[in-house]
Amino acid sequence: MTYVAAPPVPGMAQPIARPNDRQIVRQPLVGAMIIVLVLASLQNFAGVFAAIVVAIMAGEFRDGRLRLGGFVTAFYLIFAFMATRMLLPASVGIDGQLESILRVFGFAMFSGFALRMTGRELLWSIVGYLAFTMFLFPIYLIWEVFEVVDFSGQRRFAGLMIHANHLGYVSAATAVTLAYLRFARKMPFRFLWPAVAMCLVLVFMSRSSGALLTAVAGFGLIPLSVRPTMRTFVIAALASILVILVMLTPEGQAAIDKLINFDTRTVLTKASRHQFGAQGSSFAWRMSYWIALFNAQVDSGMLYVILGQGGGASTEGERVFSFMTKDTHSDIIRVFLSFGIVGVIVVFSLLAKAVMKTRSAMIGPVVFFVPMLAGNSLFSSAVLFGLVLLCTAMIKIPDKAN
Structure with a gap:
């Protein structure tokens, strides 16, 4: 939609024309968004509070009005559901539940701020943030900072984020989104x-198998998301070759090994004994952990199976089961622990409805939901802000952006 300035009216202040995706990028908004992303990477709640402050400065709640739509509506409804859940018995203390609710309120405010920006401004924000992260890589090589060491002792570049997987997921989602918008909607975008x-290099530097698989799935589905033409056929052939080459790399082989290199009997045994390490695959110990968490939830009683233990049930300091030494490493399991079966249905239905507004039945869900399957993305502002930003850009950029 193109916004045109209203004709001048004598004696009245004139409205400012609202920019669309063909007009100039508003640098102050982009700068503010990058600052929010940086603070979210440094500390979860720093990003939440920054998002609230910036959103209010941008006009949220001005004149008592609330701008709804897409992820804004989804997160406010999730916020209302979580607040209602607080009225029922819970294993988590009030402080933990309030912390969880405040986080979701911040997500709603961030989504409102993103809704006030154009699709191009949103893309420049995430690309600018990742470019800044890229400049940190030489420092990582020289002084061994901006890194995390995984359970196998492997050094992984994480930039400003707490987990290397988080950097990998945001980078993979950004690469897929940019390529999709160029091919499917003919979006002109400098550089x-x-x-x-750059995003794909960050995926490899993070050494995140989940992020690599997200990128492979996304690029593999792009040819199926555009109109079938000879050009599409060539793109599909090149994408297939690229996927094969990526999966033949050491990182690709490692990702495949993590998915197939596990013994079912060992997984079940370690789940029953609450011993999750030394299985030769990070995916294997995740499976043991998920099974143990599911069984413990069922043993807690029908109330907790249906409505969960309460918001923040997997947060450090509030973890409801004695064997929980780590986060859930799956947002589906995390929501199930906190809000039960009802919560899983409510939360993911609302988010799915928002994601489908991207007008892409394949790329939108891959970008937003795949990082949540075996990672901590839904309640991590560092990751969720990036995913919401990318999906909002897809919502805003028209089918023929040129």
Whole structure:
């Protein structure tokens, strides 16, 4: 939609024309968004509070009005559901539940701020943030900072984020989104392919198998998301070759090994004994952990199976089961622990409805939901802000952006 300035009216202040995706990028908004992303990477609640402050400064709640739509509506409804859950018995203390609710309120405010920006401004924000992260890599190589060491002792570049997987997921989702918008909607974007290449380099530097699989799935589905033409056929062939080459790399082979290199009997045994390590695969110990968490939830009683233990049930300091030494490493399990079966249905139905507004039945869900399957993305502002930003950009950029 193109906004045109209203004709001048004598004696009245004139409205400012609202920019669309063909007009100039408003640098102050982009700068504010990058600051929010940086603070979210440094500390979860720093990002939440920054999002609230910036959203209010941008006009949220001005004149008592609330701008709804897409993820804004979804998160406010999730906020209302979580607040209602507080009225029922819970294993989590009030402080933990309030912390969880405040986080979701911040997500709603962030989504409102993103809704006030154009699709191009949103893309420049995430690309600018990742470019800043890229400049940190030489420092990582020289002084061994901006890194995390996983359970196997492997050093992984994480930039400003707490987990290398988080950097990998945001980078993979950004690369897929940029490529999709270029091919499917003919979106002109300066430095698009260098930006895609930068994101893929960050995926490899993070050494995140989940992020690599997200990128492979996303790029593999792009040809199926555009109109079938000879050009599409060529793109599909090139994408297939690229996927094969990526999966033949050491990182690709490691990702495949994590998915197939496990013994079912060992997984079940370790789940029953609450011993989750030494299985030769991070996916295997995740499976043991998920099974143990599910069984413990069922043993807690029908109330907790249906409505969960209360918001923040897997947060450090509030973890409801004695064997929980780590986060759930799956947002589905996390929501199930906190809000039960009802919560899983409510939360993911609302988010799915928002994601489908991207007008992409394949790429939108891959970008938003795949990082949540075996990671901690839904309640991590560092990751969720990036995913909401990318999906909102897809919502805003028209089918023929040029």
